[in-house]
Amino acid sequence: MDLTKSFFSAVNRYFVSNPYPILNEQIRVTFRAKETADIKRVMLRMQRDGEALLLTMERGELKNGYRYYHTYIITRNIKTDYYFLIITDSEVYYYNKGGVTFYPPTD
Numbered sequence: 001m002d003l004t005k006s007f008f009s010a011v012n013r014y015f016v017s018n019p020y021p022i023l024n025e026q027i028r029v030t031f032r033a034k035e036t037a038d039i040k041r042v043m044l045r046m047q048r049d050g051e052a053l054l055l056t057m058e059r060g061e062l063k064n065g066y067r068y069y070h071t072y073i074i075t076r077n078i079k080t081d082y083y084f085l086i087i088t089d090s091e092v093y094y095y096n097k098g099g100v101t102f103y104p105p106t107d
Helices: none
Strands: 026-034 039-048 051-056 058-063 066-074 082-088 092-096 099-101
Touching (some): 026 039, 026 082, 051 066
Antiparallel strands (some): 039 051, 039 082, 082 092
């Protein structure tokens, strides 16, 4: 199985602790991928106060062959965009609502 086909996150109650947060609320964001030793680190990239912010995601639970990764963010804008960096020994993948790429999505 192509590892990238297992990448998933969504703005729903399973992957975001509150899909409709208020300003300055801390929320938990989750990313999921097939369990593999290939993934060395998962990071979340977002803008905060006009600056790029990279957050390392904590390696979480293993369920049905999928590893879950979590981090917390504070909403500072009505709309908070972010994407994930999935780092392996040989590649860096970028994942957002548009899918997987080998280059950073534009903000």
